[in-house]
Amino acid sequence: MTDVAISPRRRREIIDALRRGTVPQQGLEVMAVGLGSFRPAIDEELSAVKQGAAQFKAVRGEYGSGKTFFSRWLTELAKKMNFATAEIQISDTETPLYKLEKVYRRVVENLSTPTVAGGAFGDVVDGWLYVLGQDVQAAGKTDTADLEGRTDELLEKRLAAVSKEAPAFAMALRAYRQMSAAGKNVEADALLAWLGGQPHVSASARRAAGVRGELDHFGALGFLQGLLTVLRDSDYAGLVLVLDEVETLQRMRSDVREKSLNALRQLMDEVDSGRYPGLYLLMTGTPAFYDGQQGVQRLAPLAQRLQTDFATDARFDNPRAAQIRLQGFTPDSLVELGSRVRDIYAVGTGSFDRIHSVVDDAYVADLARAVAGELGGRTGVAPRVFLKKLVADVLDRVDQFPDFDPRHHYELTLSVSELTDVEREAQTRGDLRAASVDDIDLGL
Numbered sequence: 001m002t003d004v005a006i007s008p009r010r011r012r013e014i015i016d017a018l019r020r021g022t023v024p025q026q027g028l029e030v031m032a033v034g035l036g037s038f039r040p041a042i043d044e045e046l047s048a049v050k051q052g053a054a055q056f057k058a059v060r061g062e063y064g065s066g067k068t069f070f071s072r073w074l075t076e077l078a079k080k081m082n083f084a085t086a087e088i089q090i091s092d093t094e095t096p097l098y099k100l101e102k103v104y105r106r107v108v109e110n111l112s113t114p115t116v117a118g119g120a121f122g123d124v125v126d127g128w129l130y131v132l133g134q135d136v137q138a139a140g141k142t143d144t145a146d147l148e149g150r151t152d153e154l155l156e157k158r159l160a161a162v163s164k165e166a167p168a169f170a171m172a173l174r175a176y177r178q179m180s181a182a183g184k185n186v187e188a189d190a191l192l193a194w195l196g197g198q199p200h201v202s203a204s205a206r207r208a209a210g211v212r213g214e215l216d217h218f219g220a221l222g223f224l225q226g227l228l229t230v231l232r233d234s235d236y237a238g239l240v241l242v243l244d245e246v247e248t249l250q251r252m253r254s255d256v257r258e259k260s261l262n263a264l265r266q267l268m269d270e271v272d273s274g275r276y277p278g279l280y281l282l283m284t285g286t287p288a289f290y291d292g293q294q295g296v297q298r299l300a301p302l303a304q305r306l307q308t309d310f311a312t313d314a315r316f317d318n319p320r321a322a323q324i325r326l327q328g329f330t331p332d333s334l335v336e337l338g339s340r341v342r343d344i345y346a347v348g349t350g351s352f353d354r355i356h357s358v359v360d361d362a363y364v365a366d367l368a369r370a371v372a373g374e375l376g377g378r379t380g381v382a383p384r385v386f387l388k389k390l391v392a393d394v395l396d397r398v399d400q401f402p403d404f405d406p407r408h409h410y411e412l413t414l415s416v417s418e419l420t421d422v423e424r425e426a427q428t429r430g431d432l433r434a435a436s437v438d439d440i441d442l443g444l
Helices: 008-020 036-050 067-080 100-109 121-138 144-158 160-165 167-181 185-195 203-209 217-233 246-251 254-273 287-291 300-306 331-347 352-358 361-374 383-400 421-434
Strands: 055-060 084-089 239-244 279-285 323-325
Touching (some): 008 331, 008 383, 036 055, 036 279, 055 067, 055 287, 067 084, 067 239, 084 100, 100 239, 121 144, 121 185, 144 160, 144 167, 160 167, 160 217, 167 203, 167 217, 217 239, 246 254, 246 279, 246 287, 254 279, 254 300, 331 352, 331 383, 352 383, 361 383
Parallel strands (some): 055 279, 055 323, 084 239, 239 279
16 A cells, blocks of 8 residues: 555645646655656756756656656655745746746746745745845844945845846845835835836836836846845755746747747756756656757757657666656556555545445556546546546545445546547547447448
8 A cells, every 4th residue: 555644734735636637736756656767866966956056957758648747746856955946837928938037927926935835936035135134143243223234235245146147136135125124015015026027017116226127038037046046045955947838839930939949048058057056947848849840959959958869768768868758657557646546535534444445456447447448548648537537536436425336336438528638639539449440421
């Protein structure tokens, strides 16, 4: 039986997310089937970033192979090492990759820490200013009049490198501290929003800080440096930034795609140059994105940086490489995952023995095969639907109804409305393969 030593809150979050058909935000380590081979390399890379290095990692996998799960598993490991994290969904309208000012804004909006899940930017900045004040006082006795000056000096010293490329970041931080200390909360909040890349901040707040205009593409690179500096000086290990679903670039206009690929190359170069100590940049995409002419291969310098040998047997894949691949679920690993979810569910109920008796490993295997069969036999596409059916249609009913037996009272059904586009395509292809020549309507 699976070790399910997790808190009731985490257990509830996992089960609720699976019931909705989504990837849980936390508690993923207990569900990390098949990721053990990556763990040593990930730990080494995170440790290096914690010591001031920077890291870029690309993850490839077909739909259903677990790319989003992998990225959230990695961010969960990172938070245990005291990293801040942010997950960004790349899209043409909301977060176009070539507009780094919008990417930075989403980073700030989605910033999480080990203690704050999302929207943690304000807490991080306030914590940094508190540490700054503590360090000034620890340096020696100072009177009230001298404290402000010494704090400004230390602030400038710690942001010296950033000030060369993004002086506005340091100016706004200083003004934010002054406004907060003076009780001018409206102005302070406006400056915090401007530091976070938000547009349309009042001109009066910007004038008070001595800054003008809104954040642009190049300014965002400097602001990211500023954010990393603030995190590092607040005793965070660094920032893990996930760029998810980068393959959406393939569906964008050619000019937008070209600019986005170039922005990605620029980010990789900046990481390699040492500009972003404390940054672990992770992106996910499909094999078609990495190998196709509408993706990475369209920009030769980017393709060269991401080139990785996948011709060798997958057993010998190098987890330290710049690009790693996820193999997706096999029938056995899908059953293992389902059994782990059942164990997690059962511990949080008063029906532990009944759940393990009725929903035994054999039934979990039968359900996994049935779901995969409905999706054209494509096991790699099945995990989301399989876990949703297991939790919402089977385990919930076994827990609530003492006489419910899924082998006698439940028949698997998949409606078109509950499937994603890829799942729907797999189901359609399965139906076509199942048809015989006698089933084809020739219209005669």
